[in-house]
Amino acid sequence: xxxxxxxxxxxxxxxxxxxxxxxxxxxxxxxxxxxxxxxxxxxxxxxxxxxxxxxxxxxxxxxxxxxxxxxxxxxxxxxxxxxxxxxxxxxxxxxxxxxxxxxxxxxxxxxxxxxxxxxxxxxxxxxxxxxxxxxxxxxxxxxxxxxxxxxxxxxxxxxxxxxxxxxxxxxxxxxxxxxxxxxxxxxx
Amino acid sequence: xxxxxxxxxxxxxxxxxxxxxxxxxxxxxxxxxxxxxxxxxxxxxxxxxxxxxxxxxxxxxxxxxxxxxxxxxxxxxxxxxxxxxxxxxxxxxxxxxxxxxxxxxxxxxxxxxxxxxxxxxxxxxxxxxxxxxxxxxxxxxxxxxxxxxxxxxx
Numbered sequence: 001x002x003x004x005x006x007x008x009x010x011x012x013x014x015x016x017x018x019x020x021x022x023x024x025x026x027x028x029x030x031x032x033x034x035x036x037x038x039x040x041x042x043x044x045x046x047x048x049x050x051x052x053x054x055x056x057x058x059x060x061x062x063x064x065x066x067x068x069x070x071x072x073x074x075x076x077x078x079x080x081x082x083x084x085x086x087x088x089x090x091x092x093x094x095x096x097x098x099x100x101x102x103x104x105x106x107x108x109x110x111x112x113x114x115x116x117x118x119x120x121x122x123x124x125x126x127x128x129x130x131x132x133x134x135x136x137x138x139x140x141x142x143x144x145x146x147x148x149x150x151x152x153x154x155x156x157x158x159x160x161x162x163x164x165x166x167x168x169x170x171x172x173x174x175x176x177x178x179x180x181x182x183x184x185x186x187x188x
Numbered sequence: 189x190x191x192x193x194x195x196x197x198x199x200x201x202x203x204x205x206x207x208x209x210x211x212x213x214x215x216x217x218x219x220x221x222x223x224x225x226x227x228x229x230x231x232x233x234x235x236x237x238x239x240x241x242x243x244x245x246x247x248x249x250x251x252x253x254x255x256x257x258x259x260x261x262x263x264x265x266x267x268x269x270x271x272x273x274x275x276x277x278x279x280x281x282x283x284x285x286x287x288x289x290x291x292x293x294x295x296x297x298x299x300x301x302x303x304x305x306x307x308x309x310x311x312x313x314x315x316x317x318x319x320x321x322x323x324x325x326x327x328x329x330x331x332x333x334x335x336x337x338x339x340x341x342x
Contacts, residue, residue: 001207011227020234059197070197
């Protein structure tokens with residue numbers, strides 16, 4: 001038997017209302033494809049580009065970090081959805097979202113904290129970011145942190161480029177990186 | 189060594205069992221009251237979910253919760269709960285299968301009596317014939333089985 005959509009939605013809303021979830025997530029449509037967005041009571045936990053496919057692997061990962069009570073619950077990501085919509089329509093240049101970096105190693109947390117300060121529409125090199133966390137030789141390690149960034153777009157790893165100005169790489173594919181930089185007017 | 193069965197993300201568990209839970213509740217409490225009972229069942233499951241030690245028997249677990257919620261629904265409404273209401277089966281699954289997860293642990297004679305009475309809807313004469321005993325003994329086995337189940341569920 002299929003559960004009617006309104007009943008299904010009622011339960012998901014009630015679960016958020018009762019604060020019973022370790023993490024709530026939803027699929028958020030965007031110009032660079034559907035995003036899987038997850039949040040906990042501490043803040044935004046995950047933005048992932050596999051919003052279009054089978055979410056099982058992403059859900060397992062979220063459950064390992066936050067706990068097993070992971071449910072698709074649109075209300076849990078209402079704020080994040082609104083800010084992402086504003087960003088993609090050019091009405092927002094900085095995110096006001098709390099972030100939940102549980103499960104991230106200490107080095108990654110300090111790199112991501114610096115990354116968050118790279119302004120809209122600007123780029124920096126991996127080496128510059130490494131220097132700012134106090135370790136100029138760690139460009140490669142910084143690259144790894146960018147590659148595993150749990151909150152792409154919101155923590156703007158698309159603004160980090162190679163020393164020659166080439167885009168180098170992006171967890172979501174170079175095409176998306178270029179699209180984001182164009183949106184921000186960083187590429188002409 | 190057996191692999192540890194880890195608890196799946198709640199979304200996966202919910203997607204696997206929501207339909208069956210709703211269909212059980214519609215039979216037990218009727219269509220009008222099934223929606224509230226459905227929500228209550230999965231909220232109760234959520235409250236207990238992070239305390240589960242493994243991911244085995246999740247279907248039996250959630251059907252047990254649904255059964256308790258159905259009993260509470262009748263209790264709140266002041267319905268007599270000695271006889272569980274027999275509502276039409278909507279998904280073609282035999283009703284006695286629903287009882288299996290509850291009755292599996294009963295002593296064999298009580299289990300047979302309960303399943304024949306409530307699963308197959310036989311009267312005590314027929315149960316006595318099936319179990320090769322008397323109608324009184326069949327009635328007794330059925331009610332002591334139901335009492336045992338009620339103690340377990342309460």
